[in-house]
Every structure is written in C-alpha cells, then in structure tokens.
Amino acid sequence: MSTGSSPRTITEPSREINVYHEADVVVVGGGPGGHSAAVAAARNGARTILIERYGHLGGMASGGLVILIPHMSDGSKEQQIAGLCQEWQDRLEKIPGGYVGPGREEIGSTDPRVLERWKNHFSTVVDGKIRLTWTVDPEMLKCVMNDMVEEAGVKLSLHSWGTQAIVDKGAVRGVIFESKSGRQAVLGKVIIDGTGDGDLLPSAGAEFDGAIDPKLRRSMLALVFRVGNCDFKKYNDFREKDPKKVQELMGELGKAAGTFFLPIAGHRNDVVWVNNWIPGLSSTNVEDLTKLEVSVRRMMRIGHDFMRKNFPGFENSFILDTASQTGTRGSRRLVGEYVVTGDDMNSSRKFDDTIAVIPKIGPPSGDTCSYIPYRALVPVRVEGLLVAGRSFSSDKIANDSMNLIPHCCAMGEAAGTAAALAVKQGISLRKLDYKILQKTLVKQGAVLPGIDVK
Numbered sequence: 109m110s111t112g113s114s115p116r117t118i119t120e121p122s123r124e125i126n127v128y129h130e131a132d133v134v135v136v137g138g139g140p141g142g143h144s145a146a147v148a149a150a151r152n153g154a155r156t157i158l159i160e161r162y163g164h165l166g167g168m169a170s171g172g173l174v175i176l177i178p179h180m181s182d183g184s185k186e187q188q189i190a191g192l193c194q195e196w197q198d199r200l201e202k203i204p205g206g207y208v209g210p211g212r213e214e215i216g217s218t219d220p221r222v223l224e225r226w227k228n229h230f231s232t233v234v235d236g237k238i239r240l241t242w243t244v245d246p247e248m249l250k251c252v253m254n255d256m257v258e259e260a261g262v263k264l265s266l267h268s269w270g271t272q273a274i275v276d277k278g279a280v281r282g283v284i285f286e287s288k289s290g291r292q293a294v295l296g297k298v299i300i301d302g303t304g305d306g307d308l309l310p311s312a313g314a315e316f317d318g319a320i321d322p323k324l325r326r327s328m329l330a331l332v333f334r335v336g337n338c339d340f341k342k343y344n345d346f347r348e349k350d351p352k353k354v355q356e357l358m359g360e361l362g363k364a365a366g367t368f369f370l371p372i373a374g375h376r377n378d379v380v381w382v383n384n385w386i387p388g389l390s391s392t393n394v395e396d397l398t399k400l401e402v403s404v405r406r407m408m409r410i411g412h413d414f415m416r417k418n419f420p421g422f423e424n425s426f427i428l429d430t431a432s433q434t435g436t437r438g439s440r441r442l443v444g445e446y447v448v449t450g451d452d453m454n455s456s457r458k459f460d461d462t463i464a465v466i467p468k469i470g471p472p473s474g475d476t477c478s479y480i481p482y483r484a485l486v487p488v489r490v491e492g493l494l495v496a497g498r499s500f501s502s503d504k505i506a507n508d509s510m511n512l513i514p515h516c517c518a519m520g521e522a523a524g525t526a527a528a529l530a531v532k533q534g535i536s537l538r539k540l541d542y543k544i545l546q547k548t549l550v551k552q553g554a555v556l557p558g559i560d561v562k
C-alpha cells in the first residue's frame with residue numbers, strides 16, 4: 109500500500125476476486141425500476157440476477173415508506189400505466205389490508221358518492237375525477253415483490269452492494285459487489301442500473317449529470333416516518349371544518365420543526381405517514397446523508413410533539429417507525445441517446461419509441477400525458493448498459509415530475525424486456541427494433557395509449 113500527496117489517497121493493491129455468478133441480464137437495485145426490470149427480463153427468457161443492497165425489495169416504495177402509488181390514470185376512463193405496477197395492486201388485493209384506493213372500475217368516475225369516498229385519499233380526486241392512486245402496506249409489498257421475483261426464476265442476491273461496473277472495450281460486462289461474503293463479481297451480457305442513484309454510471313464510463321438544484325423537489329432528501337394510533341378521520345374533519353386554522357398550525361409546525369411536514373393517510377385510518385425533507389442535499393454524499401438522518405430525526409420528534417398537542421386525531425399517537433432507507437427523489441441522471449426535457453414533458457411530445465405514457469400530475473389542460481422514449485434508457489456510446497428508474501436520461505425539470513413509482517416500474521419493465529430481447533437476438537441494445545419492444549410490452553400487460561404499436 110502506498111500513500112499519495114495531499115489530498116491524501118492510497119493505492120489499493122490489485123487482487124483476484126471470485127466470479128459469483130454468470131447471467132444474461134444483471135440488475136443492480138431492487139426498487140420499482142430494478143425489480144420490474146429483473147422480473148420482465150426473466151419472464152422474457154433471460155437468465156437474470158438481481159442484486160440489492162438491503163434485505164428486502166421495493167426501494168422507496170417499501171423501505172423508504174413512500175407508500176403512495178399515484179396517477180396511474182389521467183382522470184379519463186382509460187389507464188395509462190399498468191403492467192408490472194398493476195400486478196402489484198392485483199396481488200395486494202388478495203391480501204387483507206394490502207392496499208387502499210379506488211378500484212379499477214372507479215377510474216375516471218365523477219359520481220359524487222365515489223368522489224366523496226376518496227376525497228381525502230391523496231392525489232386521487234383531481235379536477236373532480238378519480239385517478240388510479242393507491243396506498244400500500246409496505247411490508248406486504250415487500251412480500252409480493254419477493255413472490256414475483258421467485259416465480260419469474262430471478263436469482264436474488266440481497267445484502268449485496270453493487271460497487272463497480274466491469275468494463276471491457278467500451279462495453280459493460282459485469283458488476284463487482286460487496287457483501288458479508290466479501291468482494292465478488294457477477295458477469296452478464298446486459299447490465300441494468302436500477303440503483304436510482306445511477307451508482308454504476310461513473311465506473312461504466314457513461315455520461316451523466318449529477319447536479320443538484322435546491323429549488324427542485326428532486327433535490328430533497330427525506331426521512332419519512334409513520335405515526336400510529338391516530339384518528340385520521342377526526343383530523344380530516346378538523347381540516348374540513350377549519351382549513352384556515354390548519355394552515356396556520358402547519359405554518360407554526362414548519363417553524364417549530366424547521367422543515368415542511370405533510371401528513372398523509374396511510375393504508376389504515378389509524379396510521380399516518382409523514383413526509384419531511386431537507387432541500388439541497390446529495391444522496392451520493394455520505395456527509396449529506398449523515399446530516400439528513402440526524403437532523404430529520406430531531407425534527408421528527410419536535411414535529412410529532414407539536415402534532416400531538418395541536419391536531420385533533422393525533423392526541424394519543426406515537427411514532428410507529430422511520431424509513432429504513434433515506435428518502436431520495438433524484439440523483440445522477442444518465443445522458444442517453446435521448447434526453448427528455450421539461451419542454452417535452454409540458455408539450456406532451458410523443459416519440460416513435462415511447463415505452464411509458466405518464467399522466468401529468470396537476471389538473472390537465474390539452475394532452476393529459478407526457479412520454480418517455482426507449483432511447484432515454486440507453487447511454488450514449490457505452491454498450492451493454494441500460495438504466496431503469498429515476499436515473500433515466502432527462503433534464504432536471506422533466507426528472508422532477510417523471511420519476512414517480514409507477515413511472516419507474518414502467519421504465520423498468522421496458523428495460524428488462526429490451527435486455528432480454530437484445531440478448532435473444534444477439535444484438536446491441538441500441539439496435540433493438542423498438543416496434544418489437546412496444547409490441548412485447550403491450551402483449552405482457554403494459555399499456556401505451558395513444559401510441560401506434562402496430
């Protein structure tokens with residue numbers, strides 16, 4: 109080992125490492141994007157391994173306690189996102205208390221009784237119409253995601269932290285990961301980065317943008333927590349009766365705790381999940397991550413104490429749990445064959461190779477959707493690599509709104525399917541016929557309304 113000059117560095121000695129596994133498709137990260145990619149790749153016949161740093165799957169949607177799966181429809185009777193994300197819901201429906209939200213038959217309803225039933229369910233009634241938005245039990249979601257992986261025949265490696273892409277002549281050929289078993293390699297024909305943070309992009313030699321804009325939603329790190337033994341109905345009645353008072357109290361709460369608090373109904377009336385966050389921190393900087401964990405926990409105690417004393421419905425509540433994963437909304441963004449821009453999003457630009465149709469979040473005017481092309485998953489130059497999830501190729505404005513859980517599932521399903529098709533055909537990912545990809549996606553249950561897939 110030798111030491112360098114300031115800033116101090118050391119040189120690690122080179123060493124041989126064990127090849128743990130060889131597959132067609134290697135997916136790193138088991139959140140909405142990576143999980144969908146792995147399941148889709150395996151179902152399309154690829155030998156697939158999924159490497160996840162924690163002991164469960166789901167990423168933000170389970171470990172991050174981001175349990176709201178919103179906007180799978182745009183307010184019309186049509187559903188814009190289905191596929192594997194819809195399969196989560198179908199499977200959770202069979203588990204008592206697995207999720208809460210309107211049924212598919214209620215999509216687009218303007219029936220006053222239906223609107224009344226869902227008016228307090230976040231992001232569900234938009235512009236007087238029902239959207240497909242649901243809240244999950246995160247523990248049951250972890251179980252369902254395990255089932256999907258097992259049934260698809262994906263080899264799963266939990267507690268495994270992907271650290272480095274293995275690159276040979278401009279193509280990614282595998283991944284090095286660390287675990288309690290030491291440092292090992294996995295080799296594959298296609299590597300999919302589903303880490304959300306684009307952790308493999310630097311070592312893969314892929315271009316990316318990691319800039320943080322503190323003004324944007326995507327720059328906020330959070331530690332989501334849940335409050336138990338609440339009476340959410342009582343809280344909502346209070347909100348309805350005296351909205352001005354609630355606004356005043358929210359202002360005071362924000363000042364007392366030093367952050368914005370957003371209490372949202374959980375998957376039960378007595379459980380509320382609270383988003384609280386700090387802007388301008390980076391999810392790829394260990395000092396920022398440490399600062400977040402410590403300060404938000406302090407804010408949580410102050411904030412919860414305030415809620416208990418001031419909000420009807422919270423009098424006897426307690427802090428049930430905090431997310432095991434730091435809440436990360438945005439991080440490195442790939443520079444891909446196409447970069448989706450805020451302008452594309454707002455102007456509803458359609459692409460020949462669209463693989464995901466994304467309902468706009470607010471009350472729509474004109475075209476209610478935005479579109480993501482396959483090229484936004486494919487890096488410029490580097491071969492053998494795709495991204496699945498929030499690190500898709502996009503500018504910061506598009507990324508701010510187009511990285512919700514259902515969006516990431518849709519991108520992941522497309523990435524995994526594309527990887528399997530390219531392996532089967534023995535071709536480069538960028539040469540894949542997008543028409544075949546779109547047809548395959550639709551055949552397996554994804555929907556691409558408004559896109560000509562013939």
Ligand SMILES: Cc1cc2nc3c(=O)[nH]c(=O)nc-3n(C[C@H](O)[C@H](O)[C@H](O)COP(=O)(O)OP(=O)(O)OC[C@H]3O[C@@H](n4cnc5c(N)ncnc54)[C@H](O)[C@@H]3O)c2cc1C
Pocket residue numbers: 136137138139140141142159160161162165166167168169172174175176177178268269270271302303304305307330332383384385434435436437496497498499511512513514516
């Ligand atoms: C506070 C907050 C509120 C939000 N609100 C909503 C909301 O209401 N609804 C909504 O739909 N979206 C919401 N989002 C956004 C949404 O949760 C994310 O954009 C989405 O989960 C991204 O999915 P992903 O698969 O790309 O990444 P992630 O969900 O982050 O999953 C990445 C996975 O990769 C794993 N991983 C990471 N690095 C490595 C590595 N090096 N090796 C191995 N594994 C690794 C992680 O453990 C994780 O399982 C919110 C986000 C936050 C933080």
